[in-house]
C-alpha cells in the first residue's frame with residue numbers, strides 16, 4: 196500500500212514463524228528494495244517501507260521465492276491468522292491453525308482488516324490483539340469436569356464464547372460464524388466488534404475464555420530468547436546480527452514488539468547475546484513509544500525522529516503515550532497521544548493530547564529546545 200515514504204509492503208509469516216533463511220532473505224530484500232528498516236506491527240506482521248514503484252516487482256519476486264508471500268495474490272486476501280507465538284507442533288493452537296489453513300478457501304470474502312486469532316494455550320495471550328473471531332481455551336470452572344480443556348469460539352466484542360468439543364469443531368464453527376457475519380450485514384459495520392446483531396441461536400455465547408496470560412517476557416524462553424524492538428522496528432543489519440549464530444533455527448513474530456529467536460545457544464549470558472539495536476529490558480520506554488522512520492529514511496520528513504526518541508528515552512522524559520512524527524501525516528500513529536512531536540520545516544512542533552496534525556502548544560523547536568521544554572514542564576506534563 197502507498198504510504199508517505201513510498202510503498203509499504205507487509206509480510207504475514209505463516210503461523211507467525213520465519214526460518215532463519217527466510218529472515219535473512221527478508222533482511223536482504225529490505226536493503227535491496229526498501230529503506231532497510233523492518234517493522235513489526237501490532238498484528239505480528241513484518242513491514243518493509245520506502246519501496247518505490249520501480250522496485251516493487253523485484254521485491255515481490257524475492258519474497259515469493261523465499262515463501263514470504265504467496266505466489267497467488269488471492270491467498271494474501273484471506274484474513275490473517277494470528278497464532279499465540281508460544282505454540283508447539285501438535286498442540287491445540289498448532290492443530291487448529293493447520294485445520295483452518297486447510298479450509299481457508301471456505302471463508303467468505305471479508306473486509307480487508309478482518310483477522311482471526313488462534314490462542315488455544317493454557318492462558319490466552321492475544322486477548323488485546325486485533326481479531327474478529329478467536330479460538331481460545333474455555334475457562335474450566337464453568338464447564339463439566341470432563342469438558343476441561345475444551346475450546347471455544349468467541350466473536351470480538353463479546354466476553355463469552357461458544358464451547359466446542361474438538362479443534363475441527365472449532366474450525367467448523369468459526370467458518371460458520373464468518374458466513375453469518377456477512378449474511379447478517381456485518382460488512383456495513385466492517386469489524387465484528389462493531390457488528391451489533393445478536394449472535395445466531397446455533398452459536399450461543401455462554402462460556403468465558405480461560406484467564407489471560409502475560410505476553411512473553413524479554414529474556415530466556417524455553418525455546419530460545421525473546422528480544423524487544425525499539426519503536427517496533429529494527430534495521431536489517433540488526434536483525435541479521437540477531438540470527439547470526441547458526442544455532443538459530445527460526446524467529447517467531449509477536450504483536451508486542453518482541454521476537455522469539457528460536458534455538459539461541461545456551462551457556463552465554465543474555466546480556467552478552469543481545470545485539471545492539473534490540474532490547475532486553477522490560478522497562479525500556481522505547482518498547483512503547485510510537486515513531487515513524489523520519490529523516491533520512493522518509494523523503495517527506497523534515498526532521499529525524501529516532502535520534503530524538505532515543506535521547507528522550509535516555510533522559511526519562513517520557514510518560515504516558517508518546518509519538519514522534521517526521522511530518523504531520525502521522526503514519527506511525529493515527530490516534531491522539533499524551534505528547535506528540537511533529538516535524539515541520541526542519542524543526543519540531545510539540546502537541547499535547549492530540550494527533551500529529553493537531554494544534555501545537557509550542558512550535559519551531561530544535562532537538563535541544565524539545566528536551567529543555569520537557570525538562571522545564573516535567574511536572575505539568577507528568578513526565
Ligand code: SF4
Pocket residue numbers: 198199200487488489490493494495496497520521522523524525526527
Ligand atoms: S509521518 Fe513519517 S513516515 Fe509518514 S510521511 Fe511523514 S515523515 Fe514519512
